[in-house]
Amino acid sequence: RDTFDDTRLRQWVGRYATYSGSSPDKAPATLACIPHIESRFGCWYPMGGLRALRDAFERVAVDVGVEIRTSTEVVSIASTPSRVTGVELADGSYVDASIVVANADARHLYSDLLPDEDALKHVRKAPRSTSGFVLCIGARGTTPGIHHHNVWFSGDAFQEFREIDAGQLASDPTIYGCVSSKTDPSQAPDGDENWFLLVNTPPGVEIDAEEYRDLVLGRLADHGVDLRRRMRFCAQMTPADMEHNYRAPGGAIYGTSSNGKMAAFLRPRNRGTKAGLYLVGGSSHPGGGLPLVATSARIVADMIADDSR
Numbered sequence: 334r335d336t337f338d339d340t341r342l343r344q345w346v347g348r349y350a351t352y353s354g355s356s357p358d359k360a361p362a363t364l365a366c367i368p369h370i371e372s373r374f375g376c377w378y379p380m381g382g383l384r385a386l387r388d389a390f391e392r393v394a395v396d397v398g399v400e401i402r403t404s405t406e407v408v409s410i411a412s413t414p415s416r417v418t419g420v421e422l423a424d425g426s427y428v429d430a431s432i433v434v435a436n437a438d439a440r441h442l443y444s445d446l447l448p449d450e451d452a453l454k455h456v457r458k459a460p461r462s463t464s465g466f467v468l469c470i471g472a473r474g475t476t477p478g479i480h481h482h483n484v485w486f487s488g489d490a491f492q493e494f495r496e497i498d499a500g501q502l503a504s505d506p507t508i509y510g511c512v513s514s515k516t517d518p519s520q521a522p523d524g525d526e527n528w529f530l531l532v533n534t535p536p537g538v539e540i541d542a543e544e545y546r547d548l549v550l551g552r553l554a555d556h557g558v559d560l561r562r563r564m565r566f567c568a569q570m571t572p573a574d575m576e577h578n579y580r581a582p583g584g585a586i587y588g589t590s591s592n593g594k595m596a597a598f599l600r601p602r603n604r605g606t607k608a609g610l611y612l613v614g615g616s617s618h619p620g621g622g623l624p625l626v627a628t629s630a631r632i633v634a635d636m637i638a639d640d641s642r
Contacts, residue, residue: 344490348507351533353621354462354587356494361594376482380517383623410435410447416608417447432609434633438588439601439616441580452606459599462587462621463497464536464572466545470528471521471565476512476558483510485556497535502545506532508553528560536583540571587621588614603633611636 337343347357349367379385406423419429435442443452485508487493493503511529514521521527572584589600601617613629615621
């Protein structure tokens with residue numbers, strides 16, 4: 334407010350706090366580095382989408398001898414009083430492991446996989462990030478005037494976040510829209526578009542998916558982009574879906590938020606409560622979002638190397 338005298342510019346700058354699942358009114362000024370970096374250096378996109386990044390990690394992992402098992406649920410982490418010893422899988426089998434890197438939400442880790450009441454008390458002090466309502470739409474034709482990244486702001490930012498902070502769905506939500514086919518034609522059939530729409534919601538909020546989908550698409554139409562008659566298909570995801578699919582309590586997309594001066598110091602440590610246990614992902618240090626999650630993995634890799642020495 335001291336820097337910008339236009340409410341629209343304030344709303345634009347405040348938007349960047351949501352990149353880590355935080356509230357513009359509660360996030361520390363440190364997050365102002367995000368609009369600076371984006372404005373100064375721009376955004377980078379891997380051609381082929383995030384799948385291309387995943388495939389690159391897979392190639393490197395396989396080259397160094399990693400065995401990747403998909404659709405294999407871990408139900409518990411075995412341990413002695415002092416260190417981890419392996420993981421138990423849903424099919425009843427067991428994998429010996431002197432080192433376990435948990436890319437799971439810390440609440441799920443310390444309440445279900447390796448119960449630890451003291452650790453869980455500390456984890457619960459960290460504020461949860463926002464969740465979201467997602468629409469993935471295949472749209473016929475192309476839309477004039479849109480870009481790869483698009484934001485349609487709420488008419489009242491204060492009211493929007495007051496509702497979210499109160500655990501309610503925003504009645505006039507800010508809508509983020511990614512149309513990666515604008516940059517990468519491989520992401521949609523010729524002449525058509527792929528739309529990813531995201532609306533911020535509180536974690537754990539109950540949503541009537543069809544009703545809120547109609548509200549979001551109606552608000553988008555009010556902004557001049559009507560996809561309702563152009564949809565080939567529409568897949569949707571609610572906070573409940575995120576909680577079920579990814580074991581993220583409340584469907585908190587980014588794990589922990591940056592709300593409050595102490596938020597960064599309340600996140601679970603990368604080194605776990607037992608020897609050989611390490612935490613990566615959005616609920617641990619340094620926070621949520623793809624760049625920080627990848628950074629947590631680098632931190633843990635260095636920790637394991639140091640500890641092994």
